[in-house]
Amino acid sequence: MSAHPPLTQNINRLSRLELPGAGQVTVQGHHAYVGHIPNKAGLGTSILDVSDPRNPRIISQIMLDDPESHTHKARVVGDIMIVNNERNMTLIGRKADELPGLRIKLRERFGRDATHAELADALNVREADIPAVEAAEKQPYDRGGFKIYDVSDKTRPRLLCHQKTGGIGVHRFDMDENYAYISTEMAGYIGNILVIYDIRNPSRPQEVSRWWIPGQHLAGAKRPRGTGAAPGCTMRCGMATNCGRDCGTAGSESSTSATSASRPPWACTTIIRPSPSRRTPSCRWSSR
Numbered sequence: 001m002s003a004h005p006p007l008t009q010n011i012n013r014l015s016r017l018e019l020p021g022a023g024q025v026t027v028q029g030h031h032a033y034v035g036h037i038p039n040k041a042g043l044g045t046s047i048l049d050v051s052d053p054r055n056p057r058i059i060s061q062i063m064l065d066d067p068e069s070h071t072h073k074a075r076v077v078g079d080i081m082i083v084n085n086e087r088n089m090t091l092i093g094r095k096a097d098e099l100p101g102l103r104i105k106l107r108e109r110f111g112r113d114a115t116h117a118e119l120a121d122a123l124n125v126r127e128a129d130i131p132a133v134e135a136a137e138k139q140p141y142d143r144g145g146f147k148i149y150d151v152s153d154k155t156r157p158r159l160l161c162h163q164k165t166g167g168i169g170v171h172r173f174d175m176d177e178n179y180a181y182i183s184t185e186m187a188g189y190i191g192n193i194l195v196i197y198d199i200r201n202p203s204r205p206q207e208v209s210r211w212w213i214p215g216q217h218l219a220g221a222k223r224p225r226g227t228g229a230a231p232g233c234t235m236r237c238g239m240a241t242n243c244g245r246d247c248g249t250a251g252s253e254s255s256t257s258a259t260s261a262s263r264p265p266w267a268c269t270t271i272i273r274p275s276p277s278r279r280t281p282s283c284r285w286s287s288r
Contacts, residue, residue: 014053019046023072031154033081035074038088044071045083047154060155069143075175079152080202082180084170085162087141095123096136144169146182148202160203165195180205188219
Protein backbone atom coordinates (compact mmCIF):
# COMPACT_ATOMS: atom_id res chain seq x y z
CA MET A 1 0.00 0.00 0.00
CA SER A 2 1.32 3.44 -0.94
CA ALA A 3 2.41 5.71 1.90
CA HIS A 4 1.05 8.72 0.04
CA PRO A 5 -2.68 9.46 -0.30
CA PRO A 6 -4.07 9.69 -3.85
CA LEU A 7 -4.02 13.13 -5.45
CA THR A 8 -7.50 12.76 -6.96
CA GLN A 9 -10.74 10.99 -6.16
CA ASN A 10 -13.39 10.29 -8.79
CA ILE A 11 -11.63 12.71 -11.18
CA ASN A 12 -9.78 11.71 -14.35
CA ARG A 13 -7.42 14.06 -16.14
CA LEU A 14 -8.31 14.06 -19.83
CA SER A 15 -5.53 16.23 -21.21
CA ARG A 16 -2.73 18.64 -20.45
CA LEU A 17 -1.76 21.89 -22.14
CA GLU A 18 1.47 23.73 -21.38
CA LEU A 19 0.74 27.40 -20.63
CA PRO A 20 2.01 30.02 -18.16
CA GLY A 21 0.21 29.85 -14.81
CA ALA A 22 -3.27 31.28 -14.46
CA GLY A 23 -5.10 33.26 -11.81
CA GLN A 24 -8.53 32.39 -13.20
CA VAL A 25 -10.05 30.17 -15.87
CA THR A 26 -13.59 30.79 -17.13
CA VAL A 27 -15.36 28.18 -19.26
CA GLN A 28 -18.31 29.16 -21.44
CA GLY A 29 -19.69 26.71 -23.96
CA HIS A 30 -16.86 25.16 -25.97
CA HIS A 31 -14.25 27.72 -24.94
CA ALA A 32 -12.01 28.39 -21.94
CA TYR A 33 -10.63 31.83 -21.15
CA VAL A 34 -7.37 31.80 -19.20
CA GLY A 35 -6.08 34.86 -17.32
CA HIS A 36 -2.32 34.49 -16.82
CA ILE A 37 -0.26 35.52 -13.81
CA PRO A 38 2.90 37.56 -14.59
CA ASN A 39 5.16 35.65 -16.95
CA LYS A 40 8.33 36.20 -18.99
CA ALA A 41 6.49 35.82 -22.28
CA GLY A 42 4.28 38.84 -21.57
CA LEU A 43 1.14 36.77 -22.12
CA GLY A 44 -2.09 38.23 -20.79
CA THR A 45 -5.02 36.02 -21.81
CA SER A 46 -5.42 32.78 -23.77
CA ILE A 47 -8.62 31.54 -25.41
CA LEU A 48 -8.86 27.77 -25.84
CA ASP A 49 -11.17 25.56 -27.86
CA VAL A 50 -12.18 22.81 -25.44
CA SER A 51 -14.94 21.26 -27.56
CA ASP A 52 -12.79 18.12 -27.51
CA PRO A 53 -11.63 18.04 -23.88
CA ARG A 54 -9.01 15.43 -24.73
CA ASN A 55 -7.43 17.77 -27.23
CA PRO A 56 -7.70 21.43 -26.16
CA ARG A 57 -6.37 23.95 -28.68
CA ILE A 58 -5.13 27.52 -28.32
CA ILE A 59 -7.07 29.61 -30.83
CA SER A 60 -5.97 33.11 -29.78
CA GLN A 61 -3.81 34.90 -27.24
CA ILE A 62 -3.67 38.50 -26.02
CA MET A 63 -0.24 39.87 -25.19
CA LEU A 64 0.29 42.48 -22.50
CA ASP A 65 0.90 46.01 -23.74
CA ASP A 66 3.18 47.01 -20.86
CA PRO A 67 5.68 45.08 -18.72
CA GLU A 68 4.42 46.43 -15.37
CA SER A 69 0.92 44.91 -15.53
CA HIS A 70 -0.81 41.54 -15.56
CA THR A 71 -4.35 40.39 -16.44
CA HIS A 72 -4.73 37.25 -14.38
CA LYS A 73 -8.54 37.28 -14.06
CA ALA A 74 -10.96 36.72 -16.95
CA ARG A 75 -14.76 36.51 -17.02
CA VAL A 76 -17.10 36.16 -19.97
CA VAL A 77 -20.81 36.67 -20.54
CA GLY A 78 -22.06 36.14 -24.07
CA ASP A 79 -19.63 37.80 -26.47
CA ILE A 80 -18.12 40.16 -23.88
CA MET A 81 -14.96 39.33 -21.95
CA ILE A 82 -13.55 41.42 -19.10
CA VAL A 83 -10.00 41.06 -17.78
CA ASN A 84 -8.41 42.96 -14.92
CA ASN A 85 -5.38 45.20 -15.34
CA GLU A 86 -3.24 45.21 -12.20
CA ARG A 87 0.31 46.24 -11.36
CA ASN A 88 2.82 43.45 -10.91
CA MET A 89 4.15 42.81 -7.43
CA THR A 90 7.73 44.08 -7.18
CA LEU A 91 10.41 44.46 -4.54
CA ILE A 92 9.73 48.20 -4.64
CA GLY A 93 6.01 47.61 -4.11
CA ARG A 94 4.29 50.62 -2.59
CA LYS A 95 7.46 52.22 -1.32
CA ALA A 96 7.14 55.07 -3.82
CA ASP A 97 3.71 55.91 -2.40
CA GLU A 98 5.22 56.21 1.08
CA LEU A 99 8.17 58.36 0.04
CA PRO A 100 6.64 61.89 0.10
CA GLY A 101 5.19 61.52 3.59
CA LEU A 102 8.31 59.78 4.84
CA ARG A 103 10.55 62.61 3.65
CA ILE A 104 8.45 65.11 5.64
CA LYS A 105 8.50 62.91 8.73
CA LEU A 106 12.28 62.39 8.63
CA ARG A 107 12.93 66.06 7.91
CA GLU A 108 10.99 66.95 11.05
CA ARG A 109 12.96 64.37 13.03
CA PHE A 110 16.45 65.23 11.78
CA GLY A 111 16.05 68.91 10.91
CA ARG A 112 17.41 68.16 7.41
CA ASP A 113 16.70 66.05 4.36
CA ALA A 114 17.16 62.33 4.95
CA THR A 115 20.00 60.51 3.25
CA HIS A 116 19.42 57.54 0.96
CA ALA A 117 20.62 55.26 3.74
CA GLU A 118 18.09 56.72 6.19
CA LEU A 119 15.27 56.49 3.65
CA ALA A 120 16.21 52.88 2.90
CA ASP A 121 16.21 51.98 6.58
CA ALA A 122 12.77 53.53 7.10
CA LEU A 123 11.34 51.85 3.99
CA ASN A 124 12.99 48.49 4.77
CA VAL A 125 14.72 48.33 1.39
CA ARG A 126 18.35 48.38 0.29
CA GLU A 127 20.05 51.74 -0.15
CA ALA A 128 20.72 50.70 -3.76
CA ASP A 129 16.93 50.47 -4.30
CA ILE A 130 16.24 54.13 -3.45
CA PRO A 131 16.91 55.48 -7.00
CA ALA A 132 14.31 53.02 -8.34
CA VAL A 133 11.85 54.11 -5.64
CA GLU A 134 12.41 57.75 -6.55
CA ALA A 135 11.93 56.97 -10.25
CA ALA A 136 8.63 55.23 -9.46
CA GLU A 137 7.58 58.28 -7.43
CA LYS A 138 8.12 60.54 -10.46
CA GLN A 139 6.24 58.20 -12.80
CA PRO A 140 3.50 56.53 -10.74
CA TYR A 141 1.58 53.56 -12.12
CA ASP A 142 -1.51 54.80 -13.97
CA ARG A 143 -2.75 51.79 -15.94
CA GLY A 144 -4.76 50.01 -13.27
CA GLY A 145 -8.32 49.11 -14.21
CA PHE A 146 -10.05 46.59 -16.46
CA LYS A 147 -10.30 45.88 -20.16
CA ILE A 148 -13.41 44.89 -22.11
CA TYR A 149 -13.13 42.73 -25.23
CA ASP A 150 -15.54 41.67 -27.95
CA VAL A 151 -14.99 37.90 -28.30
CA SER A 152 -17.73 37.17 -30.81
CA ASP A 153 -14.84 35.97 -33.00
CA LYS A 154 -12.83 33.86 -30.56
CA THR A 155 -9.87 33.80 -32.91
CA ARG A 156 -9.65 37.60 -32.94
CA PRO A 157 -10.64 39.20 -29.62
CA ARG A 158 -11.17 42.93 -30.11
CA LEU A 159 -10.40 45.50 -27.40
CA LEU A 160 -13.37 47.79 -26.82
CA CYS A 161 -12.23 49.75 -23.78
CA HIS A 162 -9.52 50.09 -21.15
CA GLN A 163 -11.37 51.53 -18.15
CA LYS A 164 -8.87 52.99 -15.69
CA THR A 165 -9.72 52.96 -11.99
CA GLY A 166 -6.94 53.81 -9.53
CA GLY A 167 -4.00 52.65 -7.43
CA ILE A 168 -2.54 49.34 -8.54
CA GLY A 169 -5.80 48.50 -10.31
CA VAL A 170 -8.39 45.73 -10.24
CA HIS A 171 -8.13 42.39 -8.47
CA ARG A 172 -11.21 40.15 -8.32
CA PHE A 173 -14.47 41.06 -10.05
CA ASP A 174 -17.68 39.62 -11.43
CA MET A 175 -20.09 40.55 -14.23
CA ASP A 176 -23.47 39.87 -15.78
CA GLU A 177 -25.06 40.98 -19.04
CA ASN A 178 -25.52 44.56 -17.86
CA TYR A 179 -23.09 45.30 -15.03
CA ALA A 180 -19.51 44.71 -13.90
CA TYR A 181 -18.82 44.42 -10.16
CA ILE A 182 -15.25 45.57 -9.73
CA SER A 183 -12.93 45.19 -6.73
CA THR A 184 -10.43 48.00 -7.20
CA GLU A 185 -8.39 50.70 -5.59
CA MET A 186 -9.68 54.24 -6.16
CA ALA A 187 -8.32 57.68 -5.39
CA GLY A 188 -9.39 58.86 -1.93
CA TYR A 189 -9.80 55.34 -0.51
CA ILE A 190 -7.52 52.88 1.26
CA GLY A 191 -7.55 49.32 -0.01
CA ASN A 192 -9.94 47.84 -2.56
CA ILE A 193 -13.56 48.97 -2.70
CA LEU A 194 -16.51 47.74 -4.76
CA VAL A 195 -17.34 49.84 -7.81
CA ILE A 196 -20.26 48.89 -10.08
CA TYR A 197 -20.17 49.82 -13.77
CA ASP A 198 -22.95 49.79 -16.34
CA ILE A 199 -21.52 47.85 -19.31
CA ARG A 200 -24.60 47.78 -21.53
CA ASN A 201 -22.48 49.87 -23.90
CA PRO A 202 -19.24 47.92 -23.42
CA SER A 203 -17.22 50.49 -25.32
CA ARG A 204 -18.14 53.15 -22.74
CA PRO A 205 -18.67 51.66 -19.25
CA GLN A 206 -20.28 54.06 -16.79
CA GLU A 207 -19.79 53.99 -13.02
CA VAL A 208 -23.15 53.79 -11.23
CA SER A 209 -22.26 53.17 -7.57
CA ARG A 210 -19.59 52.42 -4.96
CA TRP A 211 -19.46 50.53 -1.68
CA TRP A 212 -16.72 50.42 0.94
CA ILE A 213 -16.01 49.35 4.50
CA PRO A 214 -16.42 52.08 7.13
CA GLY A 215 -13.03 53.79 7.47
CA GLN A 216 -11.80 53.14 3.92
CA HIS A 217 -12.87 56.55 2.63
CA LEU A 218 -9.81 58.61 3.54
CA ALA A 219 -11.23 61.64 1.75
CA GLY A 220 -13.96 61.47 4.38
CA ALA A 221 -11.27 61.95 7.07
CA LYS A 222 -11.91 58.63 8.79
CA ARG A 223 -9.23 56.01 9.31
CA PRO A 224 -9.99 52.27 9.69
CA ARG A 225 -9.85 50.87 13.17
CA GLY A 226 -7.14 48.43 14.20
CA THR A 227 -3.60 48.05 12.93
CA GLY A 228 -1.83 46.33 10.08
CA ALA A 229 -2.43 46.51 6.36
CA ALA A 230 -5.32 48.31 4.75
CA PRO A 231 -8.78 46.74 4.68
CA GLY A 232 -10.19 45.84 1.32
CA CYS A 233 -13.04 44.14 -0.52
CA THR A 234 -12.66 41.44 -3.14
CA MET A 235 -15.45 39.84 -5.14
CA ARG A 236 -16.49 36.26 -4.50
CA CYS A 237 -19.52 34.54 -5.99
CA GLY A 238 -21.16 37.55 -7.55
CA MET A 239 -22.81 39.75 -5.00
CA ALA A 240 -20.87 38.54 -1.96
CA THR A 241 -17.72 40.37 -0.95
CA ASN A 242 -15.15 39.16 1.54
CA CYS A 243 -13.22 41.83 3.39
CA GLY A 244 -9.90 41.31 5.08
CA ARG A 245 -6.54 42.85 5.86
CA ASP A 246 -5.30 42.97 2.27
CA CYS A 247 -5.48 41.12 -1.03
CA GLY A 248 -3.55 38.26 0.53
CA THR A 249 -6.29 37.44 3.00
CA ALA A 250 -9.36 39.13 1.63
CA GLY A 251 -11.71 36.41 0.50
CA SER A 252 -9.39 33.63 1.65
CA GLU A 253 -10.32 30.68 3.83
CA SER A 254 -7.84 31.83 6.45
CA SER A 255 -9.74 35.04 7.09
CA THR A 256 -13.00 33.20 7.71
CA SER A 257 -11.42 30.82 10.20
CA ALA A 258 -9.45 33.41 12.17
CA THR A 259 -10.16 33.68 15.87
CA SER A 260 -11.75 36.80 17.30
CA ALA A 261 -8.48 37.64 19.02
CA SER A 262 -6.48 37.70 15.79
CA ARG A 263 -9.14 39.02 13.42
CA PRO A 264 -9.05 42.73 12.55
CA PRO A 265 -12.18 44.57 13.74
CA TRP A 266 -13.32 45.32 10.19
CA ALA A 267 -13.09 41.76 8.85
CA CYS A 268 -16.49 40.88 7.45
CA THR A 269 -18.61 39.11 4.90
CA THR A 270 -21.10 41.35 3.16
CA ILE A 271 -24.12 40.41 1.08
CA ILE A 272 -24.83 43.12 -1.47
CA ARG A 273 -28.18 43.31 -3.22
CA PRO A 274 -28.08 46.02 -5.88
CA SER A 275 -31.27 47.84 -6.75
CA PRO A 276 -32.58 46.52 -10.09
CA SER A 277 -33.12 50.07 -11.35
CA ARG A 278 -29.96 51.94 -10.30
CA ARG A 279 -27.59 49.20 -9.10
CA THR A 280 -27.07 51.07 -5.84
CA PRO A 281 -25.74 48.55 -3.28
CA SER A 282 -28.04 47.84 -0.36
CA CYS A 283 -25.84 45.95 2.09
CA ARG A 284 -25.94 43.82 5.18
CA TRP A 285 -22.59 44.33 6.93
CA SER A 286 -21.50 42.17 9.83
CA SER A 287 -18.15 41.64 11.49
CA ARG A 288 -17.22 38.04 12.16
